Amino acid sequence: MLTFPYSTHSLVKDIVNKFPKSSDIFKKYRIDFCCGGNIPLADAIAANGINEEALMNDLKALYEKSSSAETNVEVWTQSDSNTIIDHVINHYHRTSEEELAMLSPYVTKVSRVHGDSHPELLKVYDLFYAFKKELTEHMEKEESIVFPLIKKLADGTVENRKEAIQLIVELEKEHDHAGAILRELRKITSDFTPPVDACGTYRLVYKRLEDLEGLTFMHVHLENNILFPRYF
Numbered sequence: 001m002l003t004f005p006y007s008t009h010s011l012v013k014d015i016v017n018k019f020p021k022s023s024d025i026f027k028k029y030r031i032d033f034c035c036g037g038n039i040p041l042a043d044a045i046a047a048n049g050i051n052e053e054a055l056m057n058d059l060k061a062l063y064e065k066s067s068s069a070e071t072n073v074e075v076w077t078q079s080d081s082n083t084i085i086d087h088v089i090n091h092y093h094r095t096s097e098e099e100l101a102m103l104s105p106y107v108t109k110v111s112r113v114h115g116d117s118h119p120e121l122l123k124v125y126d127l128f129y130a131f132k133k134e135l136t137e138h139m140e141k142e143e144s145i146v147f148p149l150i151k152k153l154a155d156g157t158v159e160n161r162k163e164a165i166q167l168i169v170e171l172e173k174e175h176d177h178a179g180a181i182l183r184e185l186r187k188i189t190s191d192f193t194p195p196v197d198a199c200g201t202y203r204l205v206y207k208r209l210e211d212l213e214g215l216t217f218m219h220v221h222l223e224n225n226i227l228f229p230r231y232f
Contacts, residue, residue: 004060008052012044013037013200015059020207021066024102025058034200076226081154084227085147092219093139099215100132103208110205118195120188127188128209131181135216138174146171153231161231168228175220182213 006015016023016033026033031044045052076084111125146167152158186192192210194203 004056004063006041006059008042008045008056009040011037012039012041015041016200016204017207019063019066020204020211021062021099021102022059023106023204025055025062028058029055034204037200076222081227081230082151084222085151088219088222088227089143089147092215092222093143096135096139096212096215096219099208099212100136103128103205103212104132106201106205106208110202114199114202123188124185124205124209127181127185131178131185134174134178134181138171138178142171150227150231164231168231172224172228175224178216179220182216185209186213 006019012026012031012033016026016037023033029050030048031050036044042052044050045055076087079087107125107128111121115121115125146164149158149164149167153161153164189206189209192206192213194206198206
């Protein structure tokens, strides 16, 4: 089991900076990790009358879930297609859906509060929601149409690959477009580097956007470079 590297002596802001998804737990317990984050977690727990054991258990569970995901793609070159598809769905699809849902209100808030002084955030807002829509529709197409067809090809119940190839080409084009949106996000945020006057939530959005980029790249890599070439 992974050792949770933080304690109640850790500053709230330091936990969020190094483990961005912890912000979801702090939000759940109404701990101010933004303006009030420069205090030990123990002080925040005491000030808000929080059950320390429950909070720490939630943080540890999320940390283990976030850190234990298989990111070494070497093993997948030897895995059968059904195993890869199940992994893509259970890890990349479900994780992306969760992160897109959790990150949305932060992106909206930052663009609304800071958009006047940092107009690039208005573009970040537009790009993020365009990416969210495209990726959500893309994953739905994979799960409802393309993956079931590939599984049939893999187990030999369908032999005609023509339809699968056409659909795979469409998916790869969608991957390219999603990648273009992510490149534009990286460009407009100066490689996800927040300005010096950025608040905690502002910084959090940039860090989680960068993490989302990494998650998407791994997702696309498994499909474009390992799964899909088997059917051309």
